[in-house]
Amino acid sequence: MTASAGSAETPAPAGTPVPYVGIAWNSAGYEVAVQDGDGRPVRPPAAFAPGRADDMIAYLSGLGPGLVTVVESTNGILDGRLMAAGLTVHRADPLLLPDRPLFGSVGATALAEAGRRARDSLTRLVRTRGTQTGREDELASWISSSEDALARLTRAGGALGHGSRSSREVALTFDDGPLPPYTGQVLDVLERYGLPATFFCVGMNARAHPEELARMRAQGHEVANHTWSHPFLPELTRPQLHEQLQRTQEAVAEASGGPAPTLFRPPYGARTPEVLGWLAETGSRVVLWDVAPDDWTMPGATTIARRILDAVRPGSVVLLHDGGGDRSQTVAALPLVIESLLADGYRFVTVSGLTPEPAPAGSRSAGRAA
CATH class of the missing domain: 3.30.420 (Nucleotidyltransferase; domain 5)
Structure with a gap:
């Protein structure tokens, strides 16, 4: 200090x-x-x-x-x-x-x-509601106002909420890291099973813990952009939003020793039609999700696993967290989820490895989270 x-x-x-x-x-x-x-x-x-x-x-x-x-x-x-x-x-x-x-x-x-x-x-702020405490209705309104714009962006290949429903595959994604020791523990579990995942990294954390990103790359995981400081995007100006993305791209590329990420996930899933237009200008592909067990609220490892297994469908993108707080329950839930889905015939892929949905019909499955 x-x-x-x-x-x-x-x-x-x-x-x-x-x-x-x-x-x-x-x-x-x-x-x-x-x-x-x-x-x-x-x-x-x-x-x-x-x-x-x-x-x-x-x-x-x-x-x-x-x-x-x-x-x-x-x-x-x-x-x-x-x-x-x-x-x-x-x-x-x-x-x-x-x-x-x-x-x-x-x-x-x-x-x-x-x-x-x-x-x-x-x-x-309330621990089980996070930084969005008191703004849940506003976030829901932002998301609702963006359905048509998101559907257009998805049809153009600039956004993704899930993969093909005809392909029995699933993408595990982790937000808000890297954060020791939890990111390393998640990587340990994935390495044990030989599975890939996608990590949406916060730029400030990437700058602080480059060794974790280097390990992600070495293990074959996909590394993506989750802004520098996890802001509410609709409150930013266009230059501020672009600066958040650009700085994070540079930090992730430098820390991981790989190319700048092309996938981007908005914090909380927050978007407006204007924000989606700004994101399209950056050339990044917006990645949302269709399964969110709210692991960041720490409901218990068994509950996290049950919520995932109850909601997963072919092509699902599962939203989990390796940063932002104590993620020991997420780590404990992973083997339960992985073994159950493998036994059910699922194949694990990165977000970029998902088989694309032939005809996107909208975006109602994509939600918001911490």
Whole structure:
């Protein structure tokens, strides 16, 4: 952990309660700002490299009880880990904040200030609902508004929700990583069975853990793009969205030692007709899913496996997670799923290896997730 220069303001006296914390992200990693109830900085802003999130959580936990921790909606991969550590996490939405830069969130001090000035307007996140807490209806509306645009993009080969229903094959996909130790444990299971999968990687995590991506490539898995910081895409401008994708493509290619990914999965499955148009401009193929056991809510390994097995059909794309929080239940569920599907005559393929559906009829099967 490194600390940046402090504010010119006088720090609060020792012993002053520390209720307001802003957590920002930028190209270098994370920044934390801490204010007291009067808006005075209690400590100089602290900076943490992308791979030092555990150090940042320990730093926050050491500030004492009663913190109001504030993130914004472009920072979608930390909340589960923060809440698992016992921290209370709030989301500040754009109307409460200054404009974002081209690449990065609103600054940490502005986020802490939003907590102090507009605490009642923040959304307190729930661990089983994630960063989308309180926005589920809005996400559903975005998705619904995009059905026609998604169907057109699918017919043109620019989007995929599942493969051919006549081919007894299934694609396992993993989002939000890489995150040790869970990504490595997922790779261990896949290696044991000799099966391929597709990993939709977050750029910040790819930059932090390149060895995991190198192993994915070495084992023959497909590596794909899941944005740099897991934002709500409909809240981004066109240049901000393109920057998220481009930076992640570069990080994934560099870390894995392979080509830039051509597959892209939008966080939460969030899309609007405008966003789909912007994504089409990038040349990336949008990948959704038709089986989502919501493993990120940690319902138990047996429940995760049962939800998958009850929903799988020929050509299914299964949405799982290797990052974003504790994924031990996902790891434990994998052998149950794999052995059952193999016994039922399924073949495992990457997303690109799916036999294409001859005549896409729409997109209602594609959903949203963390």
